[in-house]
Amino acid sequence: MKATGEPLPEVGFVPAHEVVARLAADRPAAVAVRCGGVAVTYGELISWSRRLSHRLASAGVGVGDRVAVLAEPSAAMIATVLGVLGAGAAYVPIDPAQPDARVATILHDARVKAVVATAHTRHRATGSHTPVVTVPDVPDEEADTTASGSFAAPVGPADPAYLIYTSGSTGEPKGVVVEHRNLAASTRARLVVYPGNPAFLLVSPLAFDSSVAGIWGTLQAGGCLVVASADELRDPDRLVSLVSRHRVTRVLCVPTLYGLLLDAAERAGTGPLASLRQVIVAGEALPRSLVDRHFTLHSPGVELVNEYGPTETTVWATFHRFTGAEPVSIGGPVPGTLLHVLDDGLQPVPPGTEGELFIGGAGVARGYFGRPEATAAVFLDDPFAGEPGARMYRTGDIVRRNTNHGLDFIGRADDQVKVRGHRVELGAVESTLRPLEGVQDAVVLPDARGSGLIGFVASREGADPVALRRALARELPSVMVPGELRVLPELPRNLNGKLDRALLRTLAAEPLTPRPSAAPLPDEPLTTRPSAAPLPDDPLTAQVTAAWSEVLGVATVPPDVNFFDLGGHSLAMFKLQDALEQHCGLRPSIVALFQETTVAAQVTLIRTSREQGEDAAPSTSAEAARRARTARLRQQRARKGARQ
Structure with missing residues (x-):
């Protein structure tokens, strides 16, 4: 089965940062980026990023190089991204929240030529032995303007635009190389699906590829990018306040965060999300209950769109625009994309039959940086495209064509999962657990709530789970650290001696029962949780x-x-x-x-x-007020539906 997205508009290649520069020439005084108390116009943003591109060139950065971006969410972060591209290099985003070991691994693996940091993050790169360029928090009006008339170096369609790292099954992250032509195609498709010049709330970290959609889909449309600061990202009430204060019209986030935004908006009780026109969710499974809630709480003019796509296909590959409370689907192909649902023999399956999703088209990335074998395993020739040299990406996701000609997401074909919007290889977590002191073996699974991970550790010495989690947190991003570790004398195995994953999944779904005694019963497995203490007197x-x-x-x-x-x-x-x-x-x-x-x-x-x-x-x-507001909204929608 093949599904083809509508053709992309025929335009000549213009790199992403140059598209923004052309817009800036026409509207230099329009605000391009807001963050905290900083508002940067298009003219200021381009001058700022051009100066940075020349500083990078002076530091030896050239076309095809890689430059790490180690910056907190800010206007400076956005200027840095444009400046790195303007130097001819690919930007390698690194989340400052990552542990030092993870930062060092990415800097080494990407073989970066330089690091761009702010004054707040510069110390994180001091041990890398790589030149560090510090970007100011705001445009420097007194800076030398001789270098602000153009970017430092031109780039072509096949040059890399960015590398975003994903979890690797061996414990080492893999950098996905996305070329300028991939970025151009993905953004053109976004401008077709979402026309207009939005005020966009950016809540995605730069190292999370949905930031690509927000940054380029907004700046190339002439919109305003409202960047949530690190403190604001921690507080849904403050995010809702940002939406209201800056009249945000579009937001893209994981469904979990959207649910929290709705909670915060209901607490405010004054319609603080009234300016929204489009809510886009992506990165994890969308619950049907959240779809229903969206259409209960919002006016009919607020769209809900579910997007799907791996980093390897440049942010997105499918989308489904909901027209009301209806079953969840990941929809059909975005413009310029081909979708193939194939069996184990790489042959198309009939409609309604489950198969693995393969994605072709202009968004398919180059591959994994420095990993030709890993690239060859999932980036394949596309025999269904009808043009020589076409490639497709093997997602490992199982889907099924539904009666509305969209796709239903069924699950993964391997041990890869999505946790709070981030793609995690379970094997990467396991391989980091096994060398820790006291651990003989380890297995990691999704937890019963679907919002995190649970690990099972074989330890004859009864390893301390809290100490193990702390050790993992020094090596891995927080999203890869299991929320719970259960310590067993040995992992369960079936009659054939193979690991009994079915039993572990059953155990993972069962809450631990507190016991009055700290000592385990005879032949009873040790657990990670201490025995139940008496309830506090206070x-x-x-x-x-x-x-x-x-x-x-x-x-x-x-x-x-x-x-x-x-x-x-x-x-x-x-x-x-x-x-x-x-x-x-x-x-x-x-x-x-x-x-x-x-x-x-x-x-x-x-x-x-x-x-x-x-x-x-x-x-x-507070709860009564919230329920009353929800009931009123439901009654209003019911009356409107009856009138129609």
């Missing part, structure tokens, strides 16, 4: 503990253990904020919760707030 401590237990899905919460060491993550912290309001009647700020990350510290935080008279409205009242 009522407030008991309330905070109950909130943690609810959010983390654990039976026992030690008062002095870090939230993130018990399996928490940034999105879970937002849920903890809600749970604390329900259990304690007070809603601490998200910034305070990120600073006070143990039960004991949060008890002190809440007690101090109460003593200072900062109690929030009782959680029951």
